[in-house]
Amino acid sequence: MLEPCEGKLSRTVLRGESGSNTADLLDQLIENKQKFISQIMTSKAPVRSCEDVDEAALSYAEVKALATGNPAVKEKMALDVDVAKLKLLKANHMNNQYRLEDDIARNFPQQIAKLTEIIDSYKADIAHYSEHKITDTEQFAMEIGCKVFTEKKEAGAALLAVCKDIKSVDAAMDIGNYQGFNMRIQFDGWSKEFILSVKHEAVSKVHLGADALGNITRINNLLDSYPEKLSEAQQRLETVYEQLANAKEEVGKSFPKEEELNQKLERLSELNALLNMDEREDAEAEVSESDEKEERPARGSIHEKLQIYKEKSQRESETGKETRKRDFGLE
Template identity: 25%
Template sequence: METRSSVSRSLHTNRDLEKLEPYEGKPSCTVLRGEEGSNALDLPDRPADLEQRNGRAVRKGNTVKFWGGNVVDIIIYGTEKTLDAYKFNLLRNKQLFINQINNGTIAVRRIDEDSMDENTGMNFAEFVAVLSGNMDLLNKAKLDNRIMQLEKEQAIFNKERYRAERKIAKNEQDIEVTMQAKQRMSEDWAYYNGYQGERKTLLLNLQQATAEETGRELHKIAKSYRSEAIGTVGSYIGLNLSVRSEYHYTGVFERNIFLVEGKSGLKYKCGLSGALPLGFADSAAYPQATLDKLPELIRRQQEKIDQLANEIPILKQIVSRRWNKTAELDALKQECKELQQKIDNSLKELEQQPVVAAIAA
């Protein structure tokens, strides 16, 4: 529902339809279902109270949409150069502090107050400017708001640039690491293909065992081994076969995983999880099945390198971009500085004027 906020002295006639509960027991704040808006003859002590009071006129179910063009007037009464300005200033400072707490930016000195409603509402700073009688304050409040918006936009732009720079550095580092891993896998694959000896799994305590006996022994190790340290259990074509226990973060044992260590020093899991196959003969052949997957692993490494490399040109375009509103921001800051000097000069003139005291007889 659209709302309009204004400072007005005109009286407002409520359409006496369904009456709602008074707000904090104040009849002046009572809102009637179907009314054109709400009248606020006083100011609450909390910013949320003011927003909630306005929300009573725009709440769901207001029948003004049937005859009032779905527009609700929020009328707040105030007198220039009175304590109303002081009260609005208190509300403004309270809202700033609340925003800083909610946004986690308590160290930030200046926060965008936003508007009191969705479309055309005035924020607290604008109310303070109007009630002070000095329109330069209102112009400065609008300038400060525009400068703040541009500074936020500039901060987001710079953040994207810094993020792109960090991503470029990380991609280059990941490419180097991945290329090294690919090179080491290629060396292990070359060794595996060039090996001329017998391709048989040899356990430390069963050098002359059959494949069935070797697999059965590996399953016994899988059930009994308990250590996070890597333990050697045998060899395959001159490569170490090892086992290592994995534990849950609570300290409960989960499983043992079996590894084949290549000539390059890389360790390859048995299958995807490191667990042995169910069959004994398949378990004895797990080193060969693991090394047969090296071409696929090498291909994946190359795909990762290509993906990382393709991202770098796009990231460099982001880094090379320049924010095109720098001149506008500098001009607004200069205008705001000149306006602040004008306001300061007007305040000095007021201070230098003689004070005439009226004494009642």
């Protein structure tokens, strides 16, 4: 009873033709394709696009050449993988070039303008805060709803009362002033929290809690953090300037492996032409063999040959009788 081979037939047949060398070439083909597929399916390489890599599939002529141990086939398989990888790297390089051009022309200038505006606002707010900051703890004053509170606990309670009166979600409401900054409260429907904003030039926000005195402390900490926020914005601006300078250095650079790609493409074209030539020669040989079969007389049994000879003799005999009748004037 024959056992199912499940994919082993092709390798077995090829081993019969050219031994283990052919099986090694098949293994090499699978290995090369798998290496390339793995690079695409993982995050090891910055892949943005991919061309069809099934060009490494063998044609009929290549299969026959592989069965006979043609070294050109193995070289073509390796070149197919290398060329596909190089094309992918070149596409990635071009995409990076387009991104750099867009960053230089639009993204970086927008970031620089925005950060510059933020820095100027923080500088103005720091100077304004220094003029209106309460340095004497006994001189506390916070205006809420047109009423000035001089006690922190009362001011904190008034803030909580305002929060309870807010009916609309995400609707901001102006509530008063504190140390020269306008205050506004809104309820964030996403976080389910009340957010207080302070504004002079820049806008800064802080989440309010349920503790009356704790909310006053949070507002003071927010205003005291302006110098730190200014420093962070300045550092971000320096980083953007560095990125802009690096982008200007990288933009316009050619693909570093362009020469290697061109050389392999040229060699691959030569191999493709060679394999196509072999295919045409095989096709012509098959046509020639078919013509010879048509011209070659059929080979049958002895009985068939005798029948053919008998029919031929009968036709010649009848032809002779008709000729003699014409000679004697019987027709």
